[in-house]
Structures are given as structure tokens and as C-alpha cells.
Amino acid sequence: MATETIPTLCWRNNTDGSPPALVLLDQTLLPVAERLLDCEDVETVAEAIESLRVRGAPAIGVAAAYGVALGAWHGRVFGNIARCVTVAIERLARTRPTAVNLFWALDHMRGIMDSLEGSADDEVYRALVAAAHKIHLDDQELCRRMGEHGACLVPDKATILTHCNAGALATAGWGTALGVIYAAAEQGKDIHVYADETRPLMQGARLTSWELQRRGIHVTVICDVAAATVLRDHKVDCVITGADRIAANGDVANKIGTYGVAILAQAHNVPFYVAAPTSTVDLDLASGDLIPIEERAAGEITEGFGRRTVPEGVGVFNPAFDVTPNHLVSAIITEHGIARLPYCDVLQAWGKATPSAVETASS
């Protein structure tokens, strides 16, 4: 397998006293242009999350953690680090409502700061940068473990359908659903992926196919409407998607269209797998009905790609996510292993573990 690095996001320290930066690959420009965006303040990070320049639940969590670190840098310069970190957390929490990793990362950063009350600003700043780095590295490690667990579910010469992008671009550089595919490919398995283009923002067409192509994995893009035909006629072995939030009972919020694909998979007796780190599990929500679903601007539908496709004055409905009930989910692949119905107990056990605790437990 080709192993071209995918520069989803990284942290850059400057030695000349100028601000550090969270450097993001601007995903809104892919696949036409590969442009890096330097985020040197909280607002630029927040805008990048809102505009989907960085997206995917795990990557949003990592970016938000670095955003808090940027807030701390500016706070240290101006002598009000606690206030700046609090404002940063509040601003970043308002960016997108569905992905729980965002809130998990912000809570984690707030906890670090609270634990250092009374410490020198320098110490607080360094601790917050270190915490963000740890979330970043943990994500890569978790995705690798998730991939190894999930690869057992993927036969050689598998045909896999995926929806949206749950790959290196959605995480700290490896991927959840696509991480499983990369791990299977590393084991020497020959994989063919059908990528739903994923309207309205085309993450499957623009991002999933781009990174699979870079990694040398055979990919075919289809319109979302062709998924049923592919499931019926093209010997799909399994569907694998990521998740933006998983309720305690295993209901899965993910990109709009996932619920439909899960129904189609069941109708064709094709297993439907979800790959996500346990930081995506929200034990506070008993079921998926309680997951807040973001509605996004009409323009994504009416003129999303530079050409008007809906008459002026016609209404649109543009939910960004949907909820797949647990009974349609054949398995949830996490860094701890593979969970199957009923999900409550195992997610309860796994979801309580922070990445740090997980590392301790498994090391």
C-alpha cells in the first residue's frame, strides 16, 4: 500500500516569538487544490471548523484542543490566560453541535487548566499544548488499534461501501472507517471501495476518493442514489462508516444519509459497521433521539457548487446528520475491540475510559 502522508493538521511552534499555528489542510478546496491554512488565533480555528475546512468528529476534537492552546498563547502574552482559555472554549463550543469529540476535547482542556490553578502562565500554556499534542497522538494511536480490530471483519478481495469521509482527513491522519480499510490493505488484502459522493458537501467524492487514491486503494465514486443498486448487484461485503456521536444504547449519529444506507444494507443482508473511538460515545445520552442534529445553510443545497440548482423562493431542508438506530448496526469497531448488540454494557465500560486511561489499561 502506498503510504503518502496526508497532512490533515499539525501544530507549528515558532521560535521567533510570533504566534504558533495550527496548520490545517483546507478541505473545502479538495480535490482541486491542496492548500495549507495557518490558524494563529482562536477565531480562525473556529471559522475553519464551522466552514468544514477541518471536519470529521475526531479531527474537530484535535483542532479544538489546539485552538484552546492558541487561546492560551495569546492569554499568556496579554497576561489573562485563564480568561482567554475560557473564552476560547466557549467560542469553539459554539462551532458545531453534533460531534461529541469536540465537547470531549474542550472539557478535557478545561480540566487541565482547572488542575493548574495558581500555576505560572508559562506552565499552563505548556501543559495545554502538551494536552493537545496528546489528544492528537492518542487519536492516531486509537485509529491504528481500531483499524487492526476492524480489519478482522474485512475479507480478502472485499468490496466495501462507505459514506462521507471517515479517513485520514477526518482524524489526526489515519482514519476510523478508512483506517479499518488501510489496516486491511496493510495486511495484504485487496480492497475495492465504493464511495458515496455524499451530498451536499461531497466529502465522499472530494475527500474519501482523494485519500484512497493517494494510498493506492481502488475506489469508485457513486452518487448516493446508486448505493442501493451497488448493494444489490456488486457483491458488497460490508458497509463501514464513521460516527459523529454514539448514544449509550449504540444509536449512531453520522453524516446525513448514513441511516438510509444502513436500511439498504440490512435489506440486502450486508453487514453495516461503524468505526469510531470511544471518545465518540456519549454516555449521557440514553438514545440517539437525544442527539442534537445540526441543520446547515440552504445554500449548500441550492447553489453548493457554483451553479444554482433550486429555484429562488423554494424551501429546502438540510440536516447535516441523521441517527441510525442500534438494531441496524451490525458492529461498532472501537480502539478496544468490536462491540455487537446489545451495546449498552460494553459501551458503558469502554466509554468511561478516557484515552489516557485506555492507554494505561492496555499498556
Place this chain on the structure above:
Amino acid sequence: MATETIPTLCWRNNTDGSPPALVLLDQTLLPVAERLLDCEDVETVAEAIESLRVRGAPAIGVAAAYGVALGAWHGRVFGNIARCVTVAIERLARTRPTAVNLFWALDHMRGIMDSLEGSADDEVYRALVAAAHKIHLDDQELCRRMGEHGACLVPDKATILTHCNAGALATAGWGTALGVIYAAAEQGKDIHVYADETRPLMQGARLTSWELQRRGIHVTVICDVAAATVLRDHKVDCVITGADRIAANGDVANKIGTYGVAILAQAHNVPFYVAAPTSTVDLDLASGDLIPIEERAAGEITEGFGRRTVPEGVGVFNPAFDVTPNHLVSAIITEHGIARLPYCDVLQAWGKATPSAVETASS
């Protein structure tokens, strides 16, 4: 209900000796521009069908019939009418493979010509124009009857999901699936339509919403991926679509995505109705497996909006239609009435009737 005329297509005779024309509303430009296209020769009609300037199974049939009449006009001028009509039929038959109305209309026109062997060119030409007019008017009449039958299935305050465009723009000016909705609205029923945008060519977003808006019917456009959510959360009373070809057993070929919507409808206990004239029924095909499915160019997916959405070098799969098996079809609405499973006998009886025979039988 507003009754603004929708000028899908019409025939224009010129009195100055210049060629007559089939005048089409160029549907590729909607909803941004409303431009009429004069087709004065067979090739222009064929290109218009291939490019989807005119589309929808019934409208393609009518346009092709007028295309044959244009061939006859030129043949009469050059003294080789039989040859020109044959060439016209052959050319038009190569435009699109799935909609059976095209072949039905061409066969009908060929039959008219064959029946007039030895007649004067003028007589042949006039008979072919009259036959095309009759197909045109019959379509309007059939759609009206279909609408009256189908409206019985639509409750007041109904919420209806539709896919692609099976409206005035897909027929001679009234519609099949949307004809049912128009008929229900004429009965005073308050209707709300969810229109799947229908990738890749956006007939739902561009055309269905455009004509529903013109007729004063409340419409909301959704991405195809949101259909499952709408079916679950928005109290959809029924799904109604058109058809491009219906096999003898009631399997339905229609726009790609229809099969998936039918599965989603069944999963939510929502009736799935198909509205189509019996000229759409192909009694020669025992089942939908035998219906030829057109694959269209990759560019419709990779750069359909004027901006590249798939990386260079990535493959795509772009079937234009899919087949919904009869067991997912709650009813087929035709000009004769409403058929339900098992479809074989009733479609056999109805499908054998030509529009002329139907008119006689019911008058």
C-alpha cells in the same frame, strides 16, 4: 391551484415554406433560464433527447414522434420520404435505451408510414404529423385520467415524497406522479411535497420544484440522502414516482435512486406508488432484470456543477436508472385505474391497449 402553463413541447407549422419545428423548453437550463429551443431537423431532436433538454419517458415518446414528422417533412422536400422517415426512426431509437415510450412511439409512427405505402408524400407527411399530434394529445388525456385515479390515494393535508421529475416537464404538459398531485390539489386538497434533488442531474431540485412552485404547491427540496430522515420524522403519507419502463410482472425501471426510496418507504410503512401510462408497460419483458439500464458519462458526477468534485483518475459508476421489484410497489396508477400485486394479469390486459384503443374502450 395556480394553472400557469408549462411549455414542455409543442409543434409549430410554418406557412412560409420553411421547415416546421418541434419547440422544446430546454430543461438543462432550468431553473436559471427559461429558453425555448426550435428543433427543425431530426438530429436536433435526437441531440435534445440525448442531452436531456427534453426528458421523462412520456415526453421523450412525444418528442420522438414529432422528430419522425420532421424527418418526413425533409423527405417530402427531397423526394425520399420513406427513406428519411426510416433514417429518422433509426437515429431516434439510438438516443436513450431505457424509456420504452420512445420505442413505442417510433413503432407507432413506423406503422402509420407502412400503412400508407404507395400514398402521395403529402398524405404520408400529414398522416405522420397527425399521428404525432395524437400521441401528444393522448398523453395529456392519459395523464389527466391517471391523475384522477391516483388522487383517490392522496388524503387531504398529505405530505408526499417524490423522486426525479415525473411532472408536466416529463410529459406533454400535465405529468404522471405530479399529475396525481395536481389532480389532488384541484380537488382542493392541501399538499406538501418533498422533492429529492435527484443526483446527478438534479431533476428534482431543478424541475420538480420549479413546476410545483409555478402551480402554487408547497414544495421542499432535500438532498437524496435526507429521504430516510424525512420518511421517519415528517409524517410522509406516500411516495409517488413515475416510471421509464415497467416489465410485465410490475417491476419498475425509473430514475436511479427510486429503488432505494422504495426500500426506505417500505421500512417506514409508507406506501410507494408508481404513476405511468400503459405505454410505459413493456409486455415483452417478463421481469425488470431484462430492462436495459443506460449508463451515462462520468462527467455528470465528476464535474456536474461546473466545478470538479472527484479527483482526476478516480473511476465513477453512473447508471441512469434502477429497477424496483414489484413487491416494493404498493400500486401502479395508470390511465385505466389502480393496479396492485399481483400485477401480471392486469398489466397484460391494460398494456395491450394502445392509447387509441383505450380511448375507444373508455368513451
